[in-house]
Amino acid sequence: MSPPPTERAGPVSKAATLALPVAWAALLLLLPLVVMVVTSTGSRPPSGGVQHDGSLQAWSWIASRGELVSRTAWRSARIAGVATLLCVLLATPTAWWIARAPLRRRALLLLLVVVPSWTSFLLRTYAWKILLRTEGPVNELLGLLGAGPVSFLNTEGAVVVGLVYGYLPFAVLPIYVAVERLDRDLLHAARDLGAGPVRTFVSVAFPLTLAGTVAGAMLVFVPSLAAFVTPALLGGDDTYMVGQLTQDQFMKARDWPLGSALGAALAAAALLALLPVALAKRVARA
Amino acid sequence: MSFDLEATGIRKAFAGVPALGGVDLVVEKGSFYALVGPSGCGKSTLLRIVGGHESPDAGRVVIGGRDVTADPPEQRPVHTVFQHYALFPHLCVEDNVAFPLRMRGTGRRERRARAAEALAMVRLDGYGRRPVATLSGGEKQRVALARALVPRPAIVLLDEPLGALDLQLRRAMQDELRDLQHRVGLTFLHVTHDQEEAFRLADRVAVLHRGLVAQQGAPRDVYRRPASRFVAAFLGVGNLLPGRPEPDGRRFRTEGGLVLETAEPRPGAAFAAVREERVLVQPERAGAPAGDLSGLVEDVVFLGATTRVSVRVGGAGALVQGVAADGAPPAKGARVTLHVDPEDVWLLPPEPA
Incomplete structure (x- = not known):
């Protein structure tokens, strides 16, 4: 089949239309990456910062401390993975619930999902620190129920809670959009053809909203992988994540080349992790 | 004489607005029954109640001698051909047709064989592997039919199934539908607003008006002896x-x-x-x-x-x-x-x- 006829645009006007978004992407996405990679090939002057001399000492440091870096990276991936899974598990029913609400209530519910993002992420993470500390409200409640104080803070669990709380809206919104677009007739058809509610979800609703679920999972996973505020506030020595390692190079060690190298490595790892997802989608579409 | 469907005293109101006001409907086994009426007469609501997609405020639905009034759609021996086909876009033609068999736990081999057989019946041999997005309207219609027929339900419900087709294709599909019903011998309950379509297809028709059966009978009798001014006007x-x-x-x-x-x-x-x-x-x-x-x-x-x-x-x-x-x-x-x-x-x- 030939592609549907589109309005004929001359090569000049086509280029002009594309120029702005391309420039935009180059400026906002590509340029920082280039700066980061270039910085990673410098060396740290005694006073800190970067000296561009084409040295690979930052990368060789990473290679020589492979054990530390990979342990931190795996821990980060694990924490981000669990947070992503929980976000998807919580966001899916939420998104369905909102999508099935009466039209007028939907806008309100979506607003409620987004409203917390209007205050500072740092502030909200501090709030969790207060909630979860040993003398905090959660433990007081547990005390009333006769359960002893639990030290939530400084654990991977606390970091996961903080990440899930922080990034849940990013999972809810794309899943909501996918559910909202799903043709309700297909759900009726599945029930009509003998599928119970669970099989209707598994065999029809889930596969048809998978794109939204994958988008939501990516939007949670990538910032979780690079998180540094949440583990710094809610975690401890045992929850040190790649984002913190990177951050510490800039803010504590003043070693810009090493920080940049770590950042570049993280970006590359995230890209590698998401590549199969992108390829799978392309295959599914073909 | 045995009946596949006995619906009695079906009432339904939406937000206080009555859609069905006490409808009785008896459909003989193996017959082609058409519900016809202007839009808003309640014919689609009645079909959805038979299919289990809507529950009646009052009345009973008995299919093949079993009271299914309280049963969810997946437990009723009926399948619907939806107006807009409702084919699953993530499945190929064969998997769409085999879907009801898969839900019943039929084995893979038998599923494939029966899906192929059903596709042959609607003259779509060799279409099994195609994605549904590549089909024309008429082809989608046939796939939807094959999917509803394949598990041999007691009743096939057709909700304005030809409504989205252009006139010429519509006429051709009407003849085909009629022929298909004769071959498979299943009971068809067909909803349409087109009186000509109802007469052309059905052994019996019921004309609905404002949530009530205005008249039912053989097409020839209804056509020649309309029971009321409304039916006469509706029949042109x-x-x-x-x-x-x-x-x-x-x-x-x-x-x-x-x-x-x-x-x-x-x-x-x-x-x-x-x-x-x-x-x-x-x-x-x-x-x-x-x-x-x-x-x-x-x-x-x-x-x-x-x-x-x-x-x-x-x-x-x-x-x-x-x-x-x-x-x-x-x-x-x-x-x-x-x-x-x-x-x-x-x-x-x-x-x-």
Whole structure:
């Protein structure tokens, strides 16, 4: 089949239309990456910062401390993975619930999902620190129920809670959009053809909203992988994540080349992790 | 005689607005039954209640002798062909057709064999591996049919299944649907707003009006003997003339002063229904039969197979629709004779208040 006829645009006007978004992407996405990679090939002057001399000492440091870096990276991936899974598990029913609400209530519910993002992420993470500390409200409640104080803070669990709380809206919104677009007739058809509610979800609703679920999972996973505020506030020595390692190079060690190298490595790892997802989608579409 | 569907006293209201007001419907096993009526008459709601997609406020649905009123759709031995097909876009044609078998736990081999068989039945051999997005409207329609037929349900429900097709394809699919129903021998319950489609397909039809069955019966009987003014108008009877019977009962005097002879008297009748195609309009001539009417041509409309002529008859001016006799149609203003056989004058009771 030939592609549907589109309005004929001359090569000049086509280029002009594309120029702005391309420039935009180059400026906002590509340029920082280039700066980061270039910085990673410098060396740290005694006073800190970067000296561009084409040295690979930052990368060789990473290679020589492979054990530390990979342990931190795996821990980060694990924490981000669990947070992503929980976000998807919580966001899916939420998104369905909102999508099935009466039209007028939907806008309100979506607003409620987004409203917390209007205050500072740092502030909200501090709030969790207060909630979860040993003398905090959660433990007081547990005390009333006769359960002893639990030290939530400084654990991977606390970091996961903080990440899930922080990034849940990013999972809810794309899943909501996918559910909202799903043709309700297909759900009726599945029930009509003998599928119970669970099989209707598994065999029809889930596969048809998978794109939204994958988008939501990516939007949670990538910032979780690079998180540094949440583990710094809610975690401890045992929850040190790649984002913190990177951050510490800039803010504590003043070693810009090493920080940049770590950042570049993280970006590359995230890209590698998401590549199969992108390829799978392309295959599914073909 | 056994019945596949017995629905009794079905009532349903949406937000206080009644959609069905106590409908009884009995569908004989193996028959092709059509529910026909204008939009908003409740026919689709009734179908959805039979399918289990809507629950009635009152009444019972019995399918194959089993009361399924409280059962969810997946537990009813019925499958629906949806108006917009509702094919699963993430599955290929074969997997769509095999879907109900998969839900029943039928093995993979048997699923494939039966899906292929069903596809052959709707003349889509070899389409199994295609994604549904590449199909035309008519092909999607056939896949939806195959999918509903493949597990051999007690009843196949068809919700305006041809509504989205263009006229030519629609006519072709009607013939095919009828033929298919004869071959598979399953009970079909078909909803349409198109009375011609209902007559063409069904063994029995029910005309719905404002949530009630206005009339049901064999298409020929319903067509020839509509039970009410509404049914007659819905079935396209061109002349519905209010009036009352003469004391002898054999003649009917319209409000316009027309007197029509009828073969089937009905005491208390309030309307005479005469199909326009049964009113023959001829140029006026001497020696016309005694019962013929005469009048002046007011309008002439060419309809293809026939030419419709509107004639002003009698002093008070009753307007009668007829068809022109063979030959050149009369011109506007011409004086013509109308011939109506008494067998074609059908009397109707007054409208309920």
